[in-house]
Amino acid sequence: MANIRDVAKEAGVSVASVSRYLNKKGYISEDTKLKIRKAIDKLEYIPNQVARSLTTKQTNFIGLIVPDITNPFFPELARAVEDIALSYGYTVVLCNSDEKSEKEIHYIDTLKQKYVAGFIVTTNQLRASHYEDLNVPLVALDRMIHESIPTVSSNNVDGACMGTNHLLDSGCEKIVFMRGPKGLGPADDRLAGFLKAVEGKNVQTHIVESPFHFGESEKIAKKFLTEIEGVDGIFASTDVSAAGALKAAHSLGISVPDQLQIMGFDGISLGGMLTPGLTTVAQDIYKMGALATRILIKIIEEIELDERVIQVPVELVERGTTRSVHR
Amino acid sequence: MANIRDVAKEAGVSVASVSRYLNKKGYISEDTKLKIRKAIDKLEYIPNQVARSLTTKQTNFIGLIVPDITNPFFPELARAVEDIALSYGYTVVLCNSDEKSEKEIHYIDTLKQKYVAGFIVTTNQLRASHYEDLNVPLVALDRMIHESIPTVSSNNVDGACMGTNHLLDSGCEKIVFMRGPKGLGPADDRLAGFLKAVEGKNVQTHIVESPFHFGESEKIAKKFLTEIEGVDGIFASTDVSAAGALKAAHSLGISVPDQLQIMGFDGISLGGMLTPGLTTVAQDIYKMGALATRILIKIIEEIELDERVIQVPVELVERGTTRSVHR
Structure with missing residues (x-):
């Protein structure tokens, strides 16, 4: 598990700079910011969220819209989004659209009023134009909404x-x-x-x-x-x-x-x-959620994206409902 | 499914009064409010949430804290809370504490900053005193925190x-x-x-x-x-x-x-x-979630509670892991 010193070393900057970056206090150059962010990504560093929250005294919301909270795929995805979001000082608002476009619109409108920092959307009930008109940072997860919207999905x-x-x-x-x-x-x-x-x-x-x-x-x-x-x-x-x-x-x-x-x-x-x-x-459900969250936070914090469409590899897990091929 | 006319009839008031009540616009006496709320409860009336949200132009958050989002019991409970909350113009923020008290404190503190209207808590990681000091409407769901806090659980x-x-x-x-x-x-x-x-x-x-x-x-x-x-x-x-x-x-x-x-x-x-x-x-998972939400909204809207501790009956569902008693 990486700590703040590892991040500073990887980024080639001082521990104080990383601390300023994490706590959003004091001046850091864009170049340094970028280096730190890259180091954090690479090392998958997770700062102590409680300490951070106490220091920054503010937290932004990320809205996570899922089509069906009772399908276990989405809670598992939500956990990953939540873990990463918390580590960056964001709080996840989980919204269950129940596959109903009116509920989805309700959540989007409500959260926008509450100054949500961005959305991760795992549904596609609405027309792409509705999402494009949002003017809020947005990442599509699990399914593509439109080529113009950054997307993380499986292959x-x-x-x-x-x-x-x-x-x-x-x-x-x-x-x-x-x-x-x-x-x-x-x-x-x-x-x-x-x-x-x-x-x-x-x-x-x-x-x-x-x-x-x-x-x-x-x-x-x-x-x-x-x-x-x-x-x-x-x-x-x-x-x-x-x-x-x-x-x-x-x-x-x-x-x-x-x-x-x-x-x-x-x-x-x-x-x-x-x-x-x-x-x-x-x-790789956890990785999908984590990547989507990192991308969203980059958009929110106006850091340039290396990739806009990411396909996460899948793997075969053999259990008992198929006959073993390897005899 | 009850409609606004059914509610007016049950409450013995005009449709216009019910509409004023739902949209929080115009004067209604406390007595009429109480009658309408009772009729809504009895008929389990759910107003069209999108229409309501558009009219009222504001929505309050309810924080729902669950200990483990990947245990299907909690998503099922969350759906009920969400349904009822939406019907009263509230939006549910689902918070997964992962059975960690620091995460739970983080969510509570963060949501309080964002002027959350109230909490439904299905965990008991923290000491009762922590919840009592919150100064925010609170309902305990599934497990009792303290006798002073309204509670909905199963028998x-x-x-x-x-x-x-x-x-x-x-x-x-x-x-x-x-x-x-x-x-x-x-x-x-x-x-x-x-x-x-x-x-x-x-x-x-x-x-x-x-x-x-x-x-x-x-x-x-x-x-x-x-x-x-x-x-x-x-x-x-x-x-x-x-x-x-x-x-x-x-x-x-x-x-x-x-x-x-x-x-x-x-x-x-x-x-x-x-x-x-x-x-x-x-x-009766749905009923538990629905009751807790109704109670919380009553507390938020300063309506007197009939009961502070509710135990919802359970029932035996016989399937295949036991031998049938009725032969």
């Missing part, structure tokens, strides 16, 4: 390719892909990755649309598992959907992974709670 | 009795009770309920302490299931702990509910995602 296409290839390598010959809602960036990208991976391969595929909700996914999976004969693989676009598919398989007496293999996407802790544990394409 | 003692009796009725003769952290109100109350129910009964019991975290609970359950012979029942103090116990049983090849029955406590949606589905003592 969803590559991730879906990786997951699909794993199902193919594990012997699946008839795969149902449970795609998320049309028009939702990550959902579309994951479908694209799946289609790319199965192209030209000797495999039967079915595409079924399903919202990212457990109950709905369970119902939909039960339906297609009953109607389509010989399904031996399911790739669900989120872990919550995959949990629904697994529950459907159990209730139909289909053995997982012997008769049916299931792949999720997200890497939330729910996957490990299920039996068998869910094989999934895991996003 | 944890009765709930634990009910769950225990169900395990006994289902034939359990050797039950491990996984108690939560000592000093935590709901954890202590649930243990008290368990002890009350087993007193004088022909059953062997073991009390094991476990935090309300999946991974830790799984590890602890694995340990006692290996060390203590013939355990045929587990009562975990939260659903997340119960999920850990179920996972432990699966990994040890113990059949649930045939060899081992498991009872949870909370009623979060996770319980239904597991296989077998988790039998649990379900709290």
Whole structure:
């Protein structure tokens, strides 16, 4: 864990300068600011937030808008945003839009009145123009709103390719892909990755649309598992959907992974709670939240961005819902 | 769904009065205010929040402090608080204390600077005196802080009795009770309920302490299931702990509910995602959040409280981790 001396050394400046920078007290040149910020980023330095808050006697709000607080992906993302924001002296206001555009507008308008420093938005209920007209620093997280808005997301296409290839390598010959809602960036990208991976391969595929909700996914999976004969693989676009598919398989007496293999996407802790544990394409949720927060704070503090669109790599986490390829 | 006319009728006042009340514009007598508020409570009327927000052009913050945003109980509670708060023109700032008192103090201090209207606190990291010195309207939710602070919680003692009796009725003769952290109100109350129910009964019991975290609970359950012979029942103090116990049983090849029955406590949606589905003592999470919010808003708006301590009833939800008693 880096301390203030490490930051000073890395930045090639004095400890006093770093302290002035952190406490926003006294003069520091733009050049020094930049060096310190880079060192903080590199070392992932987190100052003692309570001490900082007591010294600066002021804290700014960052609004974090999520579409569904009961989908565990978003609380896990929120924790990362909160950790990093606090370390820079910002406080996170978590807003649950419940996938309703009116609620989202309400939060945005309310927080703007309260002089919010910036927003991190993980929804795309509204038209891009609404966000562009905001005149408040803004970062899109998890899904792109518009090319003009800095964005942190996972590499969803590559991730879906990786997951699909794993199902193919594990012997699946008839795969149902449970795609998320049309028009939702990550959902579309994951479908694209799946289609790319199965192209030209000797495999039967079915595409079924399903919202990212457990109950709905369970119902939909039960339906297609009953109607389509010989399904031996399911790739669900989120872990919550995959949990629904697994529950459907159990209730139909289909053995997982012997008769049916299931792949999720997200890497939330729910996957490990299920039996068998869910094989999934895991996003680096903490890193996504942390990066988005760092970018937002740079915009707020008028520091130039090195990158405006960041795709965070994903990785395959093998658990019990697929047959091990490595025998 | 009640509308503004229903409220006026129930309150015995004009629609115009209700509108003035909702928009905080124009004179209304205290007596009329009280009638309207009672009618709104009774009918659970939710005004169109966007319309209201546009009219009133101001919104107040309510700080909701939760100990662990990644435990699904708290997002579910937060949704209820948010729904009701929005309906009265308040915006919820969700603060995750991560069970750290310094983070909790930071949030409280920061929000106080930002003129927060009141707090709903679901933690008890700090000493009661800290909360009493706040001089901001405050409601304790889920756990009592001090008798002087209005509190909404479940009837944890009765709930634990009910769950225990169900395990006994289902034939359990050797039950491990996984108690939560000592000093935590709901954890202590649930243990008290368990002890009350087993007193004088022909059953062997073991009390094991476990935090309300999946991974830790799984590890602890694995340990006692290996060390203590013939355990045929587990009562975990939260659903997340119960999920850990179920996972432990699966990994040890113990059949649930045939060899081992498991009872949870909370009623979060996770319980239904597991296989077998988790039998649990379900709290009325939405009602708890809604009641706490209504009470807080009454305090903020200086309306007298009918009750200062409310215990919300719980109910048994039978799923697959216990053997059905009704054969």
